[in-house]
Amino acid sequence: MSIIVKNISKRFGSFVALDDVSVSLPTGQLTALLGPSGGGKSTLLRIIAGLERPDSGSIEIEGTNATNLPARKRNVGFVFQHYAAFKHMSVARNVAFGLDIRKTPKEATAARVDELLRLVHLEQFAHRLPSQLSGGQRQRMALARALAVQPSVLLLDEPFGALDAKVRKELREWLRRLHDEIPVTTVFVTHDQEEALEVADEIVVINEGRVEQVGAPDTLYDEPANEFVTGFLGPATRLGGELVRPHDIEVLSHDPGSEFLPGTVMRATRVGFEVRSDVLVESDDFTGVVQCVATRAEARSLKLDSGAQVWLRKAPGSTSVATDAPLSAPNEFPFANYTI
Template sequence: MHIQVKDLSKRFGGDYAVQNVSFSIGEGSLIGLLGPSGGGKTTILRMLAGLEEPTSGEIYFHGRRVENEPPQKRGIGFVFQNYALFKHMTVFDNIAFGLAVQKKPRREARARVEELLELTGLSGLGGRYPHQLSGGQKQRVAFARAIAPEPQLLLLDEPFAAIDAKVRKELRTWLREMINRLKITTIFVTHDQEEAVEVADEIMVINRGRLEQKGTPWNIYKEPQTPFVAGFIGESNLVEDCSRLKGFEREGAAKGMIRPEFIELFLPGESALLSSLEPGIVRSTYFRGTVWEVVVEAGSNRLTAYRSLEQDALEKGDEVGVLIHRLYRFDDDSGVMVENANKIDPMPVYI
């Protein structure tokens, strides 16, 4: 199902939970709605499902305007954060519930449920009740129940929030494989950036009811368009005025964001790029398995950088040269990547 949303808003009392959000989603896509708690992600999901009525705006499914249609006419499957399984029903009956509502013939419904039990790895558990299942198994039942009526759009609200870390990682891979196999347009809400990056084809970053940026995980990480996205996605160092940094001087102050991998640290005598180095003091070091994570104070900025295990280890109090290779500069909330100008040879020699 192709989704198009135009200027969607939702107000509770005098406050906007969602304000002027517009986007389109291609058929068969797996989209992550990512952002901090209370940012409006679940409200957007519930308006798509028909569980909340928009204050204003338009929602189109395959070109058909649906914001005034009831949920049961929208062709949607919904997986709730707390599973919302029927405690008095077996696994089999939970999965069959939507088919019963559709009045599917009993033989056809049984065949569909058996197919889904096998597909979701629940074969042999059809006779159990929800209290007899693990968290991961309950989530699979909720997923199977949602897709049993063959919806055109699948909506998942924090689908892994109630599951422990190890099982959550396994279910991410499982969900991705299922969606690719079933080719159902899917939107899932999460505040976990690792989860969104690992699972989604595209991410929509939501903050304070507004859509900050939409794109592939890699593009959002590589080219954040706003200071919020830059700070929320991946590890980052935010500086209030990057025009004071060596190699980035310009007229007028501008906010900057520096990824740890954009920074290189040198002990005295390790680098000849003296005009590009900020003087710094190591404040702490952490072993992260594949690299050293080093916190260094450079002027008024406190920066986190990575240092290879093959280089000499740094100690708290060491004086270092801080080379910032590149950064994102934000002018009027518009971001652009800038390279350190002092690294560019102004007089190239051609041979």
């Protein structure tokens, strides 16, 4: 393992940021620390980087106990959300900064900078100032600067959070390709579930200072450990005593038998190729609003208009988690009235 976190705890006054956290992050993989704001993920990243000291526990990086090592001796590259560029320096000088601090020979520095600028597709902007770059280009420059010193670990703290959705998607695809070319151990913090599922080899879900689950994206999505992971890693809805993915609910327009619960379509929302239906279910065993997802063609075939009678059940073989309470509002679909 490249990074081993053992029993790390951290408080800020009375606030518990991390509570006895232990996790191992594999060498050469791209790991996402995923969780809601205030959950502890950025604190953990800063402790790994040496920018915060834990109250208890230890950090091991590449076989070395780094708990008490200063940040400059951990051979860690760090990229913040807001670039932290040197505004008066050119793109090339920004990338070279860490090498200059280490008194790397000029020829070696120039060669490394040229290599990295080609890698991040900024070679034509080498002599520009950061203010002359777009947000996405500045973030690529920041990544090149972090990689210049050949760190054993690259840490990214919500690196794309300040960018618009289109640029953010382009950059995360680029980051995945970059990591495949340079398989440095990478840990990045995000609260964007889609970003983590799309980019990471492994995801560590953190909530209220504790690790909820660790695993590959498919494993966490298909086999969530608890209600929180189910609701946080994707849309989920309550059907009976279980949390189910809306796309895993089977919907019929006729009564097929006792396995199905009867319901009435309250609203239907078309979002691109899919239709999201808000169905009120009232039965002896369960009463509540259930969210279902169907393709546009399926919705038309079932005539999922407002007021339509339907019957629901969890699709055979699909994943669910037992629950005693409905999901909170942030995890529910934002429905509006549309005509299908």
